[in-house]
Amino acid sequence: MPVRRTALVIAATLLVVACSGSPEPDAAPASVAEAADTVAANAEAAAAEAAVPAVPAAAVIAPNPELPALLAAADVNKGKVLYLQCRACHSLVPETESGKIGPTLYGVIGRATGSMAGFAYSEAVMKSGITWTAEQIDSWLTRPSEFLPGNKMVFVGIQNPQDRANIIAFIQAESAKPAAP
């Protein structure tokens, strides 16, 4: 008799355990949903962070109001000579030449920053959201490190505004030439 009673008690205990365990499957989806919410919230936060433009710097070097006049007076031949300082790193033909550590500048005017396929730009350039106009290139060439901090063009800048305009005019003239067959 006592043995049977013990067995009954054990059985009853097991039942209680089994029953009290039953809410767990219900609870699990709730915590999974919570976890999913957390993951989504984190992803949103990360996306928001990534969306912060890295450009306030672009405003640091204001466009030069004299640029149109300087471009109108630009000397392409002088620009060609001045471009020798860019040539070490930048080709000026449609394809980026091997051995150049910068992207080709053929057609760079009107091109979005960091858009030459196959070139590994810095994040500073990739995220700038700038389209290269003559004005933007003029500001960039004044002092690249200030225009887009963190970029990887190791170039101190050109202080003479007419020199910058001559280079831009030369890039424009070369880019207007059709690609070699």
Ligand code: HEC
């Ligand atoms: C020491 C090598 C070097 C020199 C010299 C140099 N550059 Fe660069 N340039 C680079 C590199 C590297 C990048 C890519 C920058 C990055 O991703 O941060 C770049 C990027 C650029 C870009 C942006 C291109 C794009 O596709 O977004 C322009 C425009 C540019 N350079 C113009 C010039 C001009 C004009 C000169 C000459 C006055 C010059 N650079 C001199 C290495 C150089």
